Amino acid sequence: MAVKNKALLPRSADSADKYISKQLPSQKDAYIQDSTVTGLVLRVTPSGRKVWHLRYTVQVGSGQWVGRKYSLGAFCEGLRTRSAREQAETWRVRIRQGEDPQEEKKKQAEQRKAEHLLEIERKQALRTLNDVATVYAAQLANKKKGHKDGGTHAMTILHNHLLDRFGTIPIQEFTRQDFFAAIDPVLEAGHNSMANTVMSYTKAMFKLAVKREFIEYSVLDCLDKADVGGKDKIRNRVLCATRTKEDELEDLYRILPESGLSLNLQCSVHILLGTGCRGIELFKGRWDHVNFATNTWLIPDENSKNTDPIIIYLSEYSKKWLSELHKLTGHTGWIMPSIKSEERPYMLPKVLSKAVCERQRAPDAPQKKGRTKNHSTLILPDGHWTVHDLRRTAATQMQMLEVTPDIIDACQNHRPLGVRRRYQHGHSMDQMRVAWDLLGRSLAAKADVYQPAG
Structure with a gap:
């Protein structure tokens, strides 16, 4: 309960100010009535805060009167007795005229909220x-x-x-x-x-x-x-033989040594074909992830497109070309180190993609300034091909060798569909090893007769 103080504030405003200043807080709220304005009360809180309140009654409904309290301000924040009495008298007149301080306060709060929302909308309208x-x-x-x-x-x-x-x-x-x-x-x-x-x-x-x-x-x-651009077309370019097209891999192996590609890029073409991995996974790879003793290559989660790590079994074909590449870059720690090592330690796959693309222009095309003179050395019979087509070729070649689709997906680190993705987190390593070995043997049969140009 609040502490009832029987003393009234002095009639003199100056005396009342001095009286209020001397009031000490108690354990509970204390209320001191004003001796001049009816309903004006000073509340002294246990924390020492001194707040002016105006108590009044208003009629609600049919003849029902209710008591209410309206805060005028705090004495400690500069609202002295004379100003508090003037505000209280002004409100008493307005209350007799039918106004309600609390309702007015609500209206002001709603108006401030509305203005705030308008300001937010105005600022949001300026967001570019x-x-x-x-x-x-x-x-x-x-x-x-x-x-x-x-x-x-x-x-x-x-x-x-x-x-x-x-x-x-x-x-x-x-x-x-x-x-x-x-x-x-x-x-x-x-x-x-x-x-x-x-x-x-x-x-x-x-x-x-x-x-x-x-x-x-x-x-x-x-x-x-x-x-906009229409439905994206599914690219189906492959370099291996299928039931409807002729093989182009032998053509690729024949022209690759004389294409003008650097030896490390030539090796990367063979490795992408032999493993079916993504270009970024090869180019970001480190040599400490390759184990020539166990014929395995770990692609860690940070290098994988879907953040799923995978261990690739190296067929004799893939191991051969990784070994050739190791002779060139093994001292760096990176499989495909960057020339501009201050920017990044590994080469970007677009270096190979751009080099392959630039070597598929028409033989009679004009020489571009600052570009390779070997601008038509990688043209294949069925037309333009890209580096990513090598990954599609590896998968298709496995399919032609009767490897099951789920094993091909596993070899290419594709996540299982449906509930299998949620519950099956193992790997069919034996079947995957066989698939990579079959792929390597089929590629080696076509590539061994051709050697890369140094």
Whole structure:
């Protein structure tokens, strides 16, 4: 219960101020009534805080009167007796006229809230695409749930095709017309797959903007690939023989030594074919992950695309070409060391991809300044091929050798589908070893007659 103080505040405002200043706190709230204004009370809290209250009654419903209390302010914060009495008298007049201080306080709070929300909306309206891109880039760079490259690839695409042109536009003013203005040049150049990629990253960025309440909805939600670059085509280029095409591997082995590729890049082509691994997994590999005694190569989780480690069995074919590569780079610790070691210790796969692509131009094509003179040395009968086609070729060759699809997936470190992914975490190493050995034998039968150019 509150402590009831029978003393009244002095009628003189100055005397009342002095009286209040001398009041000491007790264990419970103490209330001191004013001697001049009816209903004006000073509350002294146990912490020593001294607050002015106005007690009053209002009519609610049909003839029912209820008592209420309204805080005017604190004595210790500068509200002295004279000012407190003036405020109390003013409110008493307004109360007699039908106003309620508490309801007024609620209205003011609601008005402040509304003004605050309007200010937030105003600031959000000024958020630009670049502002959202900064948040999106931070999400992509998250070490646990972001992209493995820290979002570098995605943000480069967004900057090149969207942000460099529209980055300063407020995101709430960005329209689908703006998006197509950015994407149409890509489509006109025939790069439909890149257009779809730009749309995918842009939609993801706008989805994040909705979640962060920068915008209420995304203007791109209604778009899909059919509206941009069309459905992505599944690439089916392989170099091995199938039931419908002739073998090109012998052609590749014949032209590879004279292609102008460096010896380490030639070795990498053979290793990618013999293991079926991804380019980044080879180029980021370390020699301490390769065990020539047990014929195994560990691809750790940090090098794997899906973060699942895998142990690859080295067939005699793969072991041979890894041994050749070890003679060249074994002293560095990295399987494919970078020349610019100050930037990164390993070479990027795009070095091989670019070299292969540049050597598939027409023989009569004009020489490009600063590019290789061997611009047509890797042309194969069935047309253009890429480094990633080597991985597809390895899988197809295994299939032609009657290796089961689940073992091929395991050899290429593809995660099982459905509930198998949730419950089956082992590996069929014996069957995988046989599959890699069969692949190596079939490749060696075609490659052994050709030797790499030094």
